[in-house]
Amino acid sequence: MSHLLLLITRNAFRQKLRTLLTLIGIVIAIIAFGLLRTVVDAWYGKAESASAARLITRNAISLLFPLPLSYKNKIQQTKGVSAMSYSVWFGGIYISEKNFFPQFAIEPRSYLDLYPEYVLPPDQKKAFFLDRQGAVAGERLANKYGWKIGDTIPIRGVIYPGNWNFVLRGIYRGETKGVDETLFMFHWQHLNERIKEDKATNENIDHVGIYIVGLENSSQAAKISQEIDSQFKNSPAETLTETEKVFQLSFVAMTEAIVTVIKIVSFLVIIIIMAIMANTMAMNARERKREYATLKALGFSGKYIALLVYGESLIIAITGGILGLILLYPTAHIFVTKIGTFFPIFRVTIQTAWLSIGAAIMVGISAAAIPAWRGATTPILSGFRDIG
Known part of the structure; x- marks a missing residue:
């Protein structure tokens, strides 16, 4: 198992420049995703912290x-x-x-x-x-x-x-x-x-x-x-009395369209980096067709080849996700300092952190799907025919 992990890690960082640029893309995407999700959380912050034991009475x-x-x-x-x-x-x-x-x-x-x-x-x-x-x-x-x-x-x-x-x-x-x-x-x-x-x-x-x-x-x-x-x-x-949470949500409702757009953009960021990551993995798999053919000739199964591709993709994605999450906290601090008091409650929650890591893992799995399938199903002779 340790040999397999070592092989996957070496493969992941074989093309250092390509891997570095991919990592930078993932880091930026995770920071952007986490920041946008934090903005959404901040929009609902006052409502979420409202007390159930308080009512607000206002003019109807x-x-x-x-x-x-x-x-x-x-x-x-x-x-x-x-x-x-x-x-x-x-x-x-x-x-x-x-x-x-x-x-x-x-x-x-x-x-x-x-x-x-x-x-x-x-x-x-x-x-x-x-x-x-x-x-x-x-x-x-x-x-x-x-x-x-x-x-x-x-x-x-x-x-x-x-x-x-x-x-x-x-x-x-x-x-x-x-x-x-x-x-x-x-x-x-x-x-x-x-x-x-x-x-x-x-x-x-x-x-x-x-x-x-x-x-x-x-x-x-x-x-x-x-x-x-x-x-x-x-x-x-005449009066209108409602819970404090409903009262706060009425302000959010005025800008619901903006919140929806931010949510959509946050997922578009992940889709874009997924496409970039998939392209990287496709290039890696294309360059290693002869290696995969050699492994098959030595008796290794197609599942083993797929495992190598998935492992390589996940290592790159998770590394980028962790680096992005680490940098998300200081970025959020700088962001809230610049915007002042527009968002009274602005902090990266545990849920956002897990979502960011989950997004990185999803990118790694999705990006490797097609290259792994091709690597596992390509005939041995077809693999040796590629000189590139």
């Missing part, structure tokens, strides 16, 4: 329309509701338009209670609660812009015009790797007070964007959603 018409703060008490009194909070999308600009990151005005205490996955040191949490102008940011966001505790963060309002200055009182980290660390959050009360002073936006006084509803039992989500919405039926601002 659109997220663009706010809800009155007066709805809070009715929702809180709904049977099965354990806690609730609210938030408003702020949508300001930090220095320039390219510095995009999610900004929310929140009710600090109840909001952080509902999101225990946002881990904030007790002293920082206390400082945030006490400072009406205070804000907290995710660790990834703070690292990107070099923010430190106590820094003043200037943001130019778009939805809510004016220059806003926030004091960074806390930097939270995710409880797990799947938690979004790109959020910027500040006091809703601070926003509401500024709205009262601005006649142009005072129609949004005492209004919120969404309500976040914590459940005593996640299995009652559908029932409680209906009960909440029924309370505001035929009101000036």
Whole structure:
């Protein structure tokens, strides 16, 4: 067995330049495949990390329309509701338009209670609660812009015009790797007070964007959603309540066509490298017809010849797959650094790693199929007739 493996390995690297170029192609293909699959995973990242014990209540018409703060008490009194909070999308600009990151005005205490996955040191949490102008940011966001505790963060309002200055009182980290660390959050009360002073936006006084509803039992989500919405039926601002996961998936649905295209391209990359690999194996097999004929003349079976071809193809493919996977991680890190906070959760998962290796193995097996069949079935005399 060791002699067979040694023979296969020597055959695989006999034509060094050809093998090297094939390996480079496989490495690039695996990196591209893994990166595209990671982008798809990132698109669904927020939805996958959503809690089954939280509901989102929004305006039934659109997220663009706010809800009155007066709805809070009715929702809180709904049977099965354990806690609730609210938030408003702020949508300001930090220095320039390219510095995009999610900004929310929140009710600090109840909001952080509902999101225990946002881990904030007790002293920082206390400082945030006490400072009406205070804000907290995710660790990834703070690292990107070099923010430190106590820094003043200037943001130019778009939805809510004016220059806003926030004091960074806390930097939270995710409880797990799947938690979004790109959020910027500040006091809703601070926003509401500024709205009262601005006649142009005072129609949004005492209004919120969404309500976040914590459940005593996640299995009652559908029932409680209906009960909440029924309370505001035929009101000036009817509500739509859905699970946090469904709420997040509604954003993904807006770009479903893009996600589908990325999925298709990721598999096209594998098909292209499969064709390149098949051409390499066909050339190798064509050059070794006399060797295969000699082996058959010595008594080796066609299955043995096929095994040599398959082994050679798999060694090249798996070597390229492993190298590609090793390089995928630093490539993904560079990629996410360049795109900033567009993808809040961007990491190469175990599933993507296995898919990449599986794709490499599939390329190796598929590319060797025809050359192995030809090598196994070519008559001995036909093999010796080829001088090339």
